[in-house]
Amino acid sequence: MTDLLGLVWAGVVSGCLYAMGALGIVLIYKSSMVVNFAHGNLAGLAAFLVFGFTAGILGHMAWGAAVMLSLAIMVGAMALTYLLIAPLVFKSDLTSTIATLGVGLIVQGLTQMVFGSDVVSLELPLPSWRMALGPLRVSAYDLAVLAVTALAVGALYLLIERTRVGVAFRAVSANPFASRVCGLSLRRIHLFAWIVAGLLGLVASLLIVPTTFLSSTSVAAFMLQAFTAAVVGGFSSLPGAVIGGIFVGVLMNLLSFYVAAEFTNTYMLAIILLVLNLFPRGVLSARGGARV
Amino acid sequence: MVHAVPAAESGRAGAARGLPWTGMALGAALALLPALAGGYWTFTLGLCFANAIVILAVSFVVRYGGEVSIGHGVFAAVGAYTVALAERYLGVSLLVSLPLAAVAGGVLGVLFAYPSRNLSGIYLAVATMALALALPEVLLYFSGATGGYEGLYVKRDAIPGVSRELQRYYLPLAGLFAVVLLLRHFRRSRQAMALLLIRTSAPAAESFGVRRGWARLSCMAASGGIAAIGGALLAFSSSTVSPNSFTLWTSIFLLVGSVVSLYSLSLVGSLVGGIFLTLVPLVLAGAGNWVPILYGGALMAVVLGANALPASVRRRLEGGHA
Numbered sequence: 001m002t003d004l005l006g007l008v009w010a011g012v013v014s015g016c017l018y019a020m021g022a023l024g025i026v027l028i029y030k031s032s033m034v035v036n037f038a039h040g041n042l043a044g045l046a047a048f049l050v051f052g053f054t055a056g057i058l059g060h061m062a063w064g065a066a067v068m069l070s071l072a073i074m075v076g077a078m079a080l081t082y083l084l085i086a087p088l089v090f091k092s093d094l095t096s097t098i099a100t101l102g103v104g105l106i107v108q109g110l111t112q113m114v115f116g117s118d119v120v121s122l123e124l125p126l127p128s129w130r131m132a133l134g135p136l137r138v139s140a141y142d143l144a145v146l147a148v149t150a151l152a153v154g155a156l157y158l159l160i161e162r163t164r165v166g167v168a169f170r171a172v173s174a175n176p177f178a179s180r181v182c183g184l185s186l187r188r189i190h191l192f193a194w195i196v197a198g199l200l201g202l203v204a205s206l207l208i209v210p211t212t213f214l215s216s217t218s219v220a221a222f223m224l225q226a227f228t229a230a231v232v233g234g235f236s237s238l239p240g241a242v243i244g245g246i247f248v249g250v251l252m253n254l255l256s257f258y259v260a261a262e263f264t265n266t267y268m269l270a271i272i273l274l275v276l277n278l279f280p281r282g283v284l285s286a287r288g289g290a291r292v
Numbered sequence: 293m294v295h296a297v298p299a300a301e302s303g304r305a306g307a308a309r310g311l312p313w314t315g316m317a318l319g320a321a322l323a324l325l326p327a328l329a330g331g332y333w334t335f336t337l338g339l340c341f342a343n344a345i346v347i348l349a350v351s352f353v354v355r356y357g358g359e360v361s362i363g364h365g366v367f368a369a370v371g372a373y374t375v376a377l378a379e380r381y382l383g384v385s386l387l388v389s390l391p392l393a394a395v396a397g398g399v400l401g402v403l404f405a406y407p408s409r410n411l412s413g414i415y416l417a418v419a420t421m422a423l424a425l426a427l428p429e430v431l432l433y434f435s436g437a438t439g440g441y442e443g444l445y446v447k448r449d450a451i452p453g454v455s456r457e458l459q460r461y462y463l464p465l466a467g468l469f470a471v472v473l474l475l476r477h478f479r480r481s482r483q484a485m486a487l488l489l490i491r492t493s494a495p496a497a498e499s500f501g502v503r504r505g506w507a508r509l510s511c512m513a514a515s516g517g518i519a520a521i522g523g524a525l526l527a528f529s530s531s532t533v534s535p536n537s538f539t540l541w542t543s544i545f546l547l548v549g550s551v552v553s554l555y556s557l558s559l560v561g562s563l564v565g566g567i568f569l570t571l572v573p574l575v576l577a578g579a580g581n582w583v584p585i586l587y588g589g590a591l592m593a594v595v596l597g598a599n600a601l602p603a604s605v606r607r608r609l610e611g612g613h614a
Contacts, residue, residue: 035414037362037421084592087599097417098360098551099595101544105588113581224425227418235414262433265425272419273407280411 002135007253013142014211015249016149020204021226022233022241023156024197030173030236031193032089034096038081038104040223043201045107046074047209047219048115050202051122057115063125067206071199077107078198082191089190104220112216119215124206145207152203153242156196160238165192173236221265225252228268232275315559319469326461334461336570338529341464343549344566345471345522349515350550351557351565352475356487357511359413363420365543366427367397367516368523372533375524376444377437386450386463386528390521397520398513405512409505416508424540431535443534446527464525471518472559478514479557487511541584545569548587551594 021039028036052058053066061069081103088096130139160166171179172189180186204226205219212218229248233240248271255267326334346368353361371393378389404423408415431438438444450459478484490497490507498504527533546569553565568590576582598606 029414035417037417084596087596091599094354094358094360094413095595095599097414098547099592101362101547102588102591102595105544105548105584105591107588109581109583109585109588112584117581221425224422227421231415231418260433263426263429265422266429269419269422269426272415272422273404276407276411276415276419 003257004254005135006137007257008250009136009138009142011250011253012246013145013249014208014253015229015246016145017204017208017245018222018225018229018248019242019245020149020152020200021223022229022245023153023238024200024204025226025230026233026236026238026241027193027197027200029230030238031169032082032096032190033093034085034089034100036100036194036197037097038100038107039197039201039226040220041104041107041111042074042077042081042198043205043223044216044219045077045111046070046198046202047122047205047214048111048216049073050206051120051214052115055120055122071202074198074202075195078194079191082194086187086190090186108216108220115216117216119213119218122206122209122214124210126210141210148203148207152200156200156238159196165189169193224265224268225249228271231272232279234279312558315472318560318563322465323462326458331457334457335529336574338461338464339526340563340566340570341461341468342522342526342529342566343546343569344468344562345464345525346519346546347522347549347553347565347569348471348475348557348562349517349519349522350546351553351555351562352515352518353511354550354555355557356484356491357413357508357515358491359508359511360417360547361420361515362417362540362543362547363423364515364519364546365538365540366420366423367400367519368526368542368546369427369431369533369538370397370400370516371520371523371525372527372538373431373438373444374520375527376439376446376533379446379448380444383448385448386446386524390467390524393520393524394517397523398517400520401512401514401516402509404516405508409508420543421540424538424543427538428535431538439534441535443532443536446531446533450528460529460531464529467521467525468559468562471521472557472562475557483510545587548591551591554594554598 021043024043025036025039028034028039049058049070050066053061053069054063059066081100084103085096085099088099124141124144126140126144128140130137132138158166160169168179168184168189169192171182172184172186176186179189205222208219208222212222225248226245229244230241232244232247233242234244248268251271252264252267256264322337325337329337346364349367350361350364353359353364374393374396375386375389378384378392382389404419405416408419432440435441449456450463486497486500486502487507487510489500490502490504494504497507526537530537549565549569552568553561556562556565572586573583576586
């Protein structure tokens, strides 16, 4: 029982990060109907940028400055990615999805070229504080992850529900044609979604690093969990992505503890296939009917 | 999706022609090549042919299914490991295990596509990605049978009495010819028409009694089988199989090859893809990090370039088939 609670707690913590990755994927898919397979590579590059700015490869900066600069670069990178595939977006969902793989390959190559393919360690500036809360062992890292996720999800909620651009985003994802007739710029909304997704990816990839390690492929691999979370949530539901992320995080922890630890990706495949059979439209089927 | 409609309409006329002269001339030239070129080139080209077959399988899914797969390395791996395991445990050569490999690939295709048969293609793409990432874990877990990281050797000659170099060249070449001819023939079949109809308009196809789930399953089965044939020949030509040659990157590179060939199902197109996929890493052997950038750049250039062309030119470039 003690094991179980600890595992669930750790699963919720990492699930929050999967949720942030999944939110980005869903934001992009909802607005522009593109599955962004470059998401992991872009987020990985962002984490490496922070590493580069703090560890002396690109400069010696304080943490705050490095994160801010990386966020700014990420805005540019996501905008550039979207602009690259922009000519395809309205013509074919299939082709634009394939094009994101091209972007992913380029980003992957760039990351390897600048930072090498070795494993590096990136320490977050967190106090090494921890306490026992009954059977749970809570560390500063856990609380930081939960706080940042709550902040990010809360900000996203306010952004989508309360601001003009959020209303526009919802309109575009509900009916692009009608939104255009009403004078909304689809491109601008797409760009908004891509940039927000990129920022969420950066935050998630920074926070995931202490639990694994940072190499040119580790974040891209972590994104499979985010994709699974998105599938569990139905791929076009933002609350679904959050629930899916936490579900995947908890289930992963339980499976690797009680069954076998070396099958991470196989579990993901099994979860995807099972969910597709049991809940074809995700556990929260908010929007009926997937676009074909 | 948008350009699928004219392609489907003009495809009938394109497929009704005989074998194109370019394909036949190219085939004859390739058949005579080992007499002129050295062992290095026959070996490399053998790998090109095998890769071209797998690329055909990826293009098949794009053309007939309207979906993208980033997990076809897995189907190729099934074929490759079938050949290696059949040699190890049954002691049979490629000629016996090749049909087994094709069946195994087809079965995996069905098993895998079944859960997502009624859903939009994005689920298939994500599931293929998970499949590609899961494969190395499974292979390493069963390392007693699969040889773990080191993999297995494929040593047995398929045709006794013929030099090994020539076998490794001619068998993939023959396989490529056979698959291309089969695909040409398939294009005229009722099943192909049904698949194209369902791509063009699912409601229309449903009203003719063609079910979408069935289309997805049959498409993945055929594609999985073709990919497994390619993988089997790849294992035979390179004489080894190991988990390293079937990672997610392999699958993504296969998709790049398919894009570079403009999803062509013809001999020339698939060869362009196969040669691109096999030769680029060899040419750029000293600059490992440039390979993904170059592949990604090529993918973007082809996709954006093809998009910029007028529709009529694009259709002609794509060969007018399927």
